[in-house]
Amino acid sequence: MTNSRVLISGAGVAGPALAYWLVRRGFDVTVVERAHELRPAGYKVDVRGAATEVLRRMGLLEAAQAADTGMRRITYVKKNGRPLAALPADLLMGRRGDDLEIMRWDLSRLMYDATSADVEYVFGDAIASMRESSDGVEVTFERGATTKFDYVAGADGLHSATRKLSMGDVPLRHLGAYISIFTVPNTLGIEREEIMYFRPERLAFAYAMDPSAPARVGLTFASPERDFDRRDVAAQKAMLHEAFAGLGWKIDEFLAAMDRTDDFYFDSMSQVELPSWSKGRVVLLGDAAHCPAPASGQGSSLALVGAYVLGQHLGEPAGPSSSSSGCGGYAEYERRMRPYVEKNMAFGRKMAKDMVPGGRLSIAFRSYGMRTLKYHPRKEQVIEKFLAPMLDAANAIRL
């Protein structure tokens, strides 16, 4: 494989993780990232099951564990901010073995630091067009350069431009909600604690590692699919004002802080479903190929595992069953990943239904559940039953 050139689009989680494995197989790897630096946004994300084994094989498990959020408690609050119920995080999180929870930013930074010495990172640019020939893909970048690569991997997230350029417009499966994450001053004074607040068709949550560090806030609201410009941050913030203003707790304070911050993430709760993850020499991974939606809590794990599997197969000679235009390794990557991805997608759809409450009755039911859970004589079994599909999905692949 030595000297084969690979272009990866996107320096989130999947892109740098794929770069890590390809460099070890002798590929010459370039990563192009549209943002001008690694994006320091996002909430905490889970790394579970097979994905923790990938971190171990990357030699990064200990570093990831050192950055674990160490969450202690989840507190549900009422409109006036008073606690409704507080539960130990260990009870609700269903961790097994080396499962961990890490800020998305820390995970992305870990992947970048493990690869930056061996990989060429180009920030502030993106693929403008691609032209495939029998011996490679000629890529023209938005800043004007044209370079030929042997393979192109799209790790550019839910709205992947690589996907659009190689496969055309693919409709997303909207799961009925929008989610936003941003940073606020930690006026809650919380430390390794998450606060959750439910309103009809709304969910607000906040987390901080330490009282002297800023907190991250998440606002999620139920909505049919809306037509909006993804680059128009002011319009997205206006949607959140419309959905949340005056809803109690610290919501108005959060909205005011949101207006002042640049660290802002907003997206639809959507899945990507594709009949194939590759076309010719172009392949997709992570959210670009199979976003399971944030509600699944499995996007980062799928990204890490997909990068590992693709990193083992990319560039393999095409076998007799592979399409003549495609690359043989892509078929093997997909064969191994599909069943695992499908389980996690199904789990994501289920969780998206449950994440945002319906009306007042649904909130009353939840509140009762939260208040009484800790007195339930078989609370561990109740939680175990709830978490079983997630644990099953997280481990549904042999590496």
Ligand SMILES: Cc1cc2nc3c(=O)[nH]c(=O)nc-3n(C[C@H](O)[C@H](O)[C@H](O)COP(=O)(O)OP(=O)(O)OC[C@H]3O[C@@H](n4cnc5c(N)ncnc54)[C@H](O)[C@@H]3O)c2cc1C
């Ligand atoms: C800023 C941000 C915050 C997030 N916060 C959360 C969260 O709080 N909770 C959660 O569950 N999930 C979150 N996600 C999604 C989560 O990171 C992914 O589900 C998961 O980690 C899979 O990673 P990925 O590398 O496939 O995609 P992503 O992590 O989305 O990374 C994709 C990368 O591609 C870059 N990119 C996009 N378009 C182009 C382009 N045309 N050319 C080059 N680069 C491009 C993006 O800037 C990004 O760096 C967030 C994603 C982003 C980008």
